[in-house]
Every structure is written in structure tokens, then in C-alpha cells.
Amino acid sequence: MKNIHKIAVIPGDGIGPEVIREGVKVLQKIAEWDERLQFQFDFFPWGCEYYVRHGKMMADDGMEQLQSFDAIYLGAVGYPGVPDHVSLWDLLLKIRKRFDQYVNLRPIKLLQGAPCPLRDVRREDIDMLFIRENSEGEYAGAGDWLFKGKPEEVVLQTGVFSRKGTERIIRYAYETARKTGKTLTSVSKGNALNYSMVFWDQVFEEIGKEYPDVQTYSYLVDAASMYMINQPKRFQIVVTSNLFGDILTDLGAALAGGLGLAAGANINPERIYPSMFEPIHGSAPDIAGQGIANPLAAIWSASQMLEFLGYEEWAHVVLEATEQVLKEQKALTPDLGGTASTSEAGDEVVLKMTEII
Ligand code: ATP
């Protein structure tokens, strides 16, 4: 009996389709090798090019179409001339919101051979998993604009931290720490944000009582930014708010090899709705169409998808193969100092996988 997994693929714009092709290639190979599993890929041509032709980012019943899938695999959306608030809000954020993908998982792991701007850093010192709140907080879109254009003009941007929203992300983080036996660090700013972050710290402590086995730390976001550079090994599992997570994971991406290696997952832990896996880089119009985009971030997101679907061994094989490719420095794309094309880099990952299994 085969497990058939239905994957909705949204290659998107720019380098999106180029890198997603390589991720699909890796997944297809695994399905060839593993008789237990099979993927059914359905492709959706949505994004900014679709917007230019149809005046919308996706089909009207797009969300209904996606709902029945086990996972969504997304490239990137964005296009010069299409405002970010359209491309972002009418596709990416719409999916995250409607499918209640309130956990944003971003591994910050320095693979051997990946470039790191820090001197004298050991590979194992940078091995974190960021768990970023993905549904509310500073990005809730709440606020006001008073006396617009007048001398007394005042602009308010309100962070929204509900008990439900805060508890569920922090609980998810504790569960992850317990399962993996790793330490858990909360990043907040209770000394300055005297409502939201005081509440965050309180919930972190309350829920912690149910997890006496988990070793915890709590840092202010400013201190955390410093430690990520000068003592990165302090961090294992990290839980933080939407804004802080956004900023710190870009910092983390820079530590662990750059945008071409940064993967992300948007998870609905209850599995009521599909979760979405994507490289965190954008459509990179400057290099689109040249076949030189780095596919390793997209492949890493495919590895996250495998883990989520219950194939941890395969997730591991993909990551190990990626590391081998980086270590050998033979088939790297230009952003990593090589001369390989996108598909050559993808082929090399597949080749390394055959050597590992
Ligand atoms: P968008 O508007 O869709 O966010 P962007 O121009 O902001 O696109 P990003 O993808 O966010 O571009 O990344 C910024 C730059 O980093 C790109 O212009 C590109 O040069 C480089 N870059 C990003 N991703 C990759 C990749 N996978 N491979 C190689 N270079 C990349």
C-alpha cells in the first residue's frame, strides 16, 4: 500500500519556478526509491504574472482548490511593477491566514561548506530552530492614522497578542523542545513593550510549569541579536513574536550561508489545513531566467515537507546530501562562488542522495 501525498505546487514568479523544479526533482526521486510513498503534484500558475493577465493573484476559488492538499510547495511571488502589498497580501499572507499556519519554522543551521561571515565559528555552534509566531502580534495590521497631514498627526501601530495566539505558539515551542531534548529560548522585550511583551513573558513562564524537563532561557531581543553573533551556540530552539522572528531569522540566514540556503515552513500543527513550505528568498528578478539561482533553499524546504509528512529519514538524507554538495564545492551556483547552473546543483543533490542511501 502506497501513501499518496497530494502536493499543491505554486512555482510563482522570477526564480520561483527555477528553484521549485529542483525541489520537485528531489521529491520525485524519493518517490521512485521508496515504494511506500508517492507524490501527486498539481501545479498552480498563480502569482504576479497571473495578476498582470487576470487582475488577481490566484483563481477566485483558489483557497478552496488548495484546501484538500496535504501540503503546499511555494516558490516565490513578486514582480517589478506589482506592488508588494498585492503580491504579498493576496497570495502568501492569504494562504498563511486562511489555513491558520500560525507556526513559522526556520532552521538556522550552518552546514559544512556553507559560507559564514563569522570568524572561528564551528559548524555545530550554529544550529538553531526558530519558531516564529506567524498569525498576529506586531503584524496584526491593527492601528490608526489620526490627523493625517496635520501638525498634530499621530500614527498608531498596535501589536495584538491574544491569549490563544500566544499560548499556542509557546506551547508548540515547548513541545518541540521536549521532543528533541533541546533547550528553549524565548526572545521578547518586556522592559520596553510594557503590555505585549510582559504578557508574552508571563505566558512563557506559565506554560513552562507544565514542562519542568525543558531547560529555558529568556532574552531581550537586543541582547539576543548580539548573542546570535558573538555566542550563537547559546541558541537551540527559539520562540519569538512575528516581528522579532522576521528580523532575527534574516540575521540567522546571513549567519548560515545567505538567502540561497534559507528555508522556511508555515505550519498548521493541527493539520486541519495544509501547511506551506517555501524558500524564504523572493523572486530575485535580477537573476531570473538565467538558470543560475541557488536551489538549495527550495530543496531544504522540501526536506522540511518530508519531515512534516512523517518521513524523517528522507528529510535527513536530503539535508545530508545538500551538505555534501556544499562540502565538495563542485556544483555550487554563483551566489556561493561557483559556476554551476540551478539544475546542475539540483542534480548534484540527487547524486549525493544516491550515495547516501
Ligand atoms: P522579491 O521582490 O520577490 O522579494 P527581491 O528582489 O527582494 O524579490 P530576494 O529574493 O528577496 O529578491 O533577494 C534579494 C537578492 O538576493 C536577489 O536579488 C538575488 O540577487 C539574491 N538571491 C535571492 N535568492 C537567491 C537564490 N536562491 N539564488 C541566488 N541568489 C539569490
Ligand code: MG
Ligand atoms: Mg524581497
